[in-house]
Amino acid sequence: MIKQESWGYVVLAFPIVLMFIFLIFPVSSVIVYGLMSGTGSSFIETISAYYTQYTLAFTIVQASISTILALLVGLPGAMLLARLRFHGKSLVRALIIVPFVLPPIVVVVGFIQMFGSFGIIDSVLMFLTQSSTSIMNLADGVVGIILAHTFYNAPLVILLVSASMERLNPELEESAEILGANSVSRFRRITLPHILPALSASAILTFLFCFMSFPIVLAFGNGVYRTMEVQIWNAFRWSDYGEASSLALIQILITVTLAVTYIRLGRVADTDSGPTATIQTASFGKYKNWEKCVIVTYLVLILVLIGGPIASIFRAAFFDPIREIYTFDGFSYLVKTGTNGGLQPLINSLFYGGLATLLSVIIGIPLAYAHKSKTRGLPALSSTMVLLPLGISSITVAYGLMTVIAVPTGLNINPWPIIVIAQTIIGLPFTARTIEIGLKSIDPNILDQADSLGASRLQRIFFVELPLLVPSILVGAVFAFAMAIGEMSATLFIALPQNYTLAVAIYDNLGVRHFVQAGASSLVLVVLCIAAFLAMEKISEGSMGGTL
Amino acid sequence: MVRIDLKGLVREFTDGTKIGPIDLSIRDGELLTLLGPSGSGKTTTLRMIAGFIEAEEGALLFDGRDMVGIPPRERNIGMVFQSVALFPNMTVYQNIAFGPEMAEWSHEKTVERVEELADLLGIRDLLFRKISEISGGEAQRVGLARALAKQPALLLLDEPLSALDPQLRERLQTEIRRIQKKVKVTTIYVTHSQDEAFAISDRVAIINDGRIEQIGTPEELYDRPSNEFVARFLGSGNVLQGTVKQTEGGELCVDVLGVRLPLKGECKVGEEVKFSIKPEDIKIVIEKHITSATGTVTSILPQVGSFKITVDFQDRPIIVLTYDEELVSRLRENGDKQVSFFFEPDLAVILGE
CATH class of the missing domain: 3.40.50.300 (P-loop containing nucleotide triphosphate hydrolases)
Structure with a gap:
C-alpha cells in the first residue's frame, strides 16, 4: 500500500519537476543572470530609459484600446448569441472559436489581404473611385495592431459573456419587467451585474493576450511600434541581456498579476449557475424594425471584421498583390525542397507539433491528476504549473530556454528540441485544463463501483478512468497540436533557418514581400487548424468553452 | 381591486x-x-x-x-x-x-x-x-x-x-x-x-x-x-362505466360489467354512462349479497384516521375508505377475501363528456 502511494507520488511529481526544470528554473535564472552579469543595460538604466517607458506605455495603451474595442464588438454579439433564436445556432457558436485557434501570423496574412493595400476592401474602393493606386491600408501600424487584436479577442468576449448570459435565470428579468423596469433598467440592474464577472474575466484575458502579443505587433508595427514582448526579443538579438531580463521581469510581474486575477474571477463565475434550458430567446421576426437594422448592421460588421480576414486567406494563397495576378507560385513553393523551399518548414511544423502534442499529453495527464490529488499543496502546485505559461510570455520562455538550457548543452547549434519544449510549455495550459475538466466530469460513483468490484488502483486507472478520459485527452491533444503548429513567437526566437516552421516561414516571406508564398503557407495552417478544430468539436460535442 | x-x-x-x-x-x-x-x-x-x-x-x-x-x-x-x-x-x-x-x-x-x-x-x-x-x-x-x-x-x-x-x-x-x-x-x-x-x-x-x-x-x-x-384528477374518482337498463322517475339501473347498480339521474334506456363514486361513499360488507357487486380485497392501507382498501372488481380497482376498525380486522381474517360493496344512489355522480 505504501509502495503504491510512493509510486503515485513519482507520477504526480514528474510533470511538476519537468516544469521546474524547463520553465521556472530557466526563466528565473535568465532574469537573475541578465540582471547580475552586467552585460548590457542594468535594471535601473532600463526602466529609466525613455524608450522602455514608451514601450511599456504603448503596450498598455494598445492593449487597453484593443480590450475596449473587443468588448464593444463582443458584447452585442454575446447578447445576440444568447437571446436570438435562429437555425444553426450551435454551428455559429462552434465557429466563433475558430479565430481563437488560428495562428496569429495567419491572421496577419488574412488582414493584409482583407484590409491592406490592394486587399479586398482596397480593391473595391479603387474600383469605385477608378484609382490605380492604393487608397486605404488598415493592415498596418497601430490601426492594424488594434484591429487584429479585436479580431482575435471579440470572439472570446462573445463566447464567455454569452455563456454567462445563458446562465441568467430568465425569471429574474421577467421579475424586473413585471416590477416596472424597462429594457434599459433591466440591463443595468439585472443583466449587467450578472455578466460582470464574465465580462471582467474576458476583459482581463483579452488584455493579457494583447499585452503579450508578439507576431501581430512584429508584423504590423514595422519596428516602430513595439510591445514589451517585441522589445525583449529585440534586446536579445542585440545581445543586451540586461535589458531583455529587466523587461521580462517587468512583464512577468504585470502578466502574472493579471493571470491570477483572471483565475480568481473565474472561480466567482463558476459558482453562479442557473437553469439554462429555459433561457428566453426571441426569433428575428419578433424584433422591431430599428432593432432589426442594428442587428443586421452588426452582423455585417462582424462578417467583415472576423469572417473577412479568414476568407481572405484563400485569396492570399493565389493572389499576388505586387504583380496583381492570380498564381500557383505559393503552392509550388510549398513542395520545393532546399533552403528557399517551403517543404522543410512544413515538415518541421508537423514534426515539432507532433512531438509537442505527445509531450503535452504525457505531462498533461499526471498534471490533471495532481490537481485532483488530496495531498496537501499538490493541487495548488499543479494549478500554478498549468497557469504559469499563461502568465509568462512565449518570448520569455524562449529566452530562458535558449540561454539557460540550449547554450550550456550546446543545443543552440541545432535547437530543435528546445523548440519542441517551448511549444509544449505554451500549449500545456490548454491541454492540462481540458483533461482536468474531463477528469472532473467523471462520476465518482463509477470509480467507487470499480473499487467495490475489487479493482486495484492501477486497474481502476487503466480500465475505467483512462477510457472515460479518452475524449478529453484527444481534445487536449488536438488543442496542443493546433497551438504548436501556430506558435511563432518562441519558435522565431529559438529557430535557426534550418528549424523554421511554417509559421516562422510566413513571417519570413512577409518580410521579403513574398505574399503568395506566405498566403499559401497560411492556407495550409488554416486548413490544419480548422481540421483540428472540427476534430475537437466532433469529440467534445460542442462543450469546449470551458477550456478557456 | x-x-x-x-x-x-x-x-x-x-x-x-x-x-x-x-x-x-x-x-x-x-x-x-x-x-x-x-x-x-x-x-x-x-x-x-x-x-x-x-x-x-x-x-x-x-x-x-x-x-x-x-x-x-x-x-x-x-x-x-x-x-x-x-x-x-x-x-x-x-x-x-x-x-x-x-x-x-x-x-x-x-x-x-x-x-x-x-x-x-x-x-x-x-x-x-x-x-x-x-x-x-x-x-x-x-x-x-x-x-x-x-x-x-x-x-x-x-x-x-x-x-x-x-x-x-x-x-x-x-x-x-x-x-x-x-x-x-x-x-x-x-x-x-x-x-x-x-x-x-x-x-x-x-x-x-x-x-x-x-x-x-x-x-x-x-x-x-x-x-x-x-x-x-381530484382523486375523488372511482370512475365506472355501464349501460342504462331501466329508468323510473330519475332512478336508474345501470349494468356495470354484468352487475346492476342503482343510480340517480336523467338518462335514457340503452345509453352508456360514466359515473364516479367517492371512496368514502362506498360501503363494504363481508356477507355476500346476491344483488350487489362483489370483489376481492387486494390491499388494506392504514392512513391518518382511516383505512384505504382496494377491492378488485373484475380487474378494475375500486378504492374504498373506511373508518371502521372492526370491519378492517374482520377483513384481515377473512379467508377468501371476497366482499360485497354498495353505495347510496344519490352519492354517485353521472359524468359528462
Whole structure:
C-alpha cells in the first residue's frame, strides 16, 4: 500500500519537476543572470530609459484600446448569441472559436489581404473611385495592431459573456419587467451585474493576450511600434541581456498579476449557475424594425471584421498583390525542397507539433491528476504549473530556454528540441485544463463501483478512468497540436533557418514581400487548424468553452 | 381591486401545442387557482395574463379594459415565479424596493412601504441580508413582499411553493391565504397540487390539455366533478362505466360489467354512462349479497384516521375508505377475501363528456 502511494507520488511529481526544470528554473535564472552579469543595460538604466517607458506605455495603451474595442464588438454579439433564436445556432457558436485557434501570423496574412493595400476592401474602393493606386491600408501600424487584436479577442468576449448570459435565470428579468423596469433598467440592474464577472474575466484575458502579443505587433508595427514582448526579443538579438531580463521581469510581474486575477474571477463565475434550458430567446421576426437594422448592421460588421480576414486567406494563397495576378507560385513553393523551399518548414511544423502534442499529453495527464490529488499543496502546485505559461510570455520562455538550457548543452547549434519544449510549455495550459475538466466530469460513483468490484488502483486507472478520459485527452491533444503548429513567437526566437516552421516561414516571406508564398503557407495552417478544430468539436460535442 | 376576464384566449405554439380557447372570470379580490397536471397549460395561461406570452386570439380584460398588446410592466401586476427569482445582486430591502423605485416613488414612501410589508410577512430582521444568506421559506416571503410592494391590482403566483418541503409549504399556504385576504388583492395561483389548490383557493379552475374542464369551489369540484378527467384528477374518482337498463322517475339501473347498480339521474334506456363514486361513499360488507357487486380485497392501507382498501372488481380497482376498525380486522381474517360493496344512489355522480 505504501509502495503504491510512493509510486503515485513519482507520477504526480514528474510533470511538476519537468516544469521546474524547463520553465521556472530557466526563466528565473535568465532574469537573475541578465540582471547580475552586467552585460548590457542594468535594471535601473532600463526602466529609466525613455524608450522602455514608451514601450511599456504603448503596450498598455494598445492593449487597453484593443480590450475596449473587443468588448464593444463582443458584447452585442454575446447578447445576440444568447437571446436570438435562429437555425444553426450551435454551428455559429462552434465557429466563433475558430479565430481563437488560428495562428496569429495567419491572421496577419488574412488582414493584409482583407484590409491592406490592394486587399479586398482596397480593391473595391479603387474600383469605385477608378484609382490605380492604393487608397486605404488598415493592415498596418497601430490601426492594424488594434484591429487584429479585436479580431482575435471579440470572439472570446462573445463566447464567455454569452455563456454567462445563458446562465441568467430568465425569471429574474421577467421579475424586473413585471416590477416596472424597462429594457434599459433591466440591463443595468439585472443583466449587467450578472455578466460582470464574465465580462471582467474576458476583459482581463483579452488584455493579457494583447499585452503579450508578439507576431501581430512584429508584423504590423514595422519596428516602430513595439510591445514589451517585441522589445525583449529585440534586446536579445542585440545581445543586451540586461535589458531583455529587466523587461521580462517587468512583464512577468504585470502578466502574472493579471493571470491570477483572471483565475480568481473565474472561480466567482463558476459558482453562479442557473437553469439554462429555459433561457428566453426571441426569433428575428419578433424584433422591431430599428432593432432589426442594428442587428443586421452588426452582423455585417462582424462578417467583415472576423469572417473577412479568414476568407481572405484563400485569396492570399493565389493572389499576388505586387504583380496583381492570380498564381500557383505559393503552392509550388510549398513542395520545393532546399533552403528557399517551403517543404522543410512544413515538415518541421508537423514534426515539432507532433512531438509537442505527445509531450503535452504525457505531462498533461499526471498534471490533471495532481490537481485532483488530496495531498496537501499538490493541487495548488499543479494549478500554478498549468497557469504559469499563461502568465509568462512565449518570448520569455524562449529566452530562458535558449540561454539557460540550449547554450550550456550546446543545443543552440541545432535547437530543435528546445523548440519542441517551448511549444509544449505554451500549449500545456490548454491541454492540462481540458483533461482536468474531463477528469472532473467523471462520476465518482463509477470509480467507487470499480473499487467495490475489487479493482486495484492501477486497474481502476487503466480500465475505467483512462477510457472515460479518452475524449478529453484527444481534445487536449488536438488543442496542443493546433497551438504548436501556430506558435511563432518562441519558435522565431529559438529557430535557426534550418528549424523554421511554417509559421516562422510566413513571417519570413512577409518580410521579403513574398505574399503568395506566405498566403499559401497560411492556407495550409488554416486548413490544419480548422481540421483540428472540427476534430475537437466532433469529440467534445460542442462543450469546449470551458477550456478557456 | 380588479376583475379579470379571459374571453376565448388562444395561443398556438410552433410545436403544435395549443392553449385555449380559455374563458374565465376572476372576481375582484378573489383567489382563484389554476390546477392541472404538468403540461396542461396553466403556466402558459398565467403568462398570457402577465403579458409574457401574447395571445393570438381573444380578449384579456382588466376591469373591462383590454390588455392585449400592453407590456407586462404596464399591467400593474405583481408576480411570484416558480424559482422566486430574487435579484441575487441586491439585498432583501433592495429587492422589495425595486418595484417602487421603478415607479419613482419618493424615498420615504418606499421605505415606509417596505417596512410595512416586512412586518406583515415577518421578515423585518432580514431586510439587510444578502439573498444568498436567506432560507428557501424566507425567500418565498421576500418574493411575495416584492410582488406586493407596488400595490398591484393583480397578484400572480406560479407554483411558488413547489420547491419547499411539505411542512413549510403548508405553513406558507396559510400565510399566503391570510395576506391575500388582508390586502384584498385579486390573485391567480398556479399549482399542480390538489391539496395546495384546495387549501388556498376561493375557487379552482381545473385545466387539462389547454382547456378549462371545470370551475368551482373546492367543495363543488370534489362533490360534483363534471367529467371523468376532473373526477380522476381530484382523486375523488372511482370512475365506472355501464349501460342504462331501466329508468323510473330519475332512478336508474345501470349494468356495470354484468352487475346492476342503482343510480340517480336523467338518462335514457340503452345509453352508456360514466359515473364516479367517492371512496368514502362506498360501503363494504363481508356477507355476500346476491344483488350487489362483489370483489376481492387486494390491499388494506392504514392512513391518518382511516383505512384505504382496494377491492378488485373484475380487474378494475375500486378504492374504498373506511373508518371502521372492526370491519378492517374482520377483513384481515377473512379467508377468501371476497366482499360485497354498495353505495347510496344519490352519492354517485353521472359524468359528462
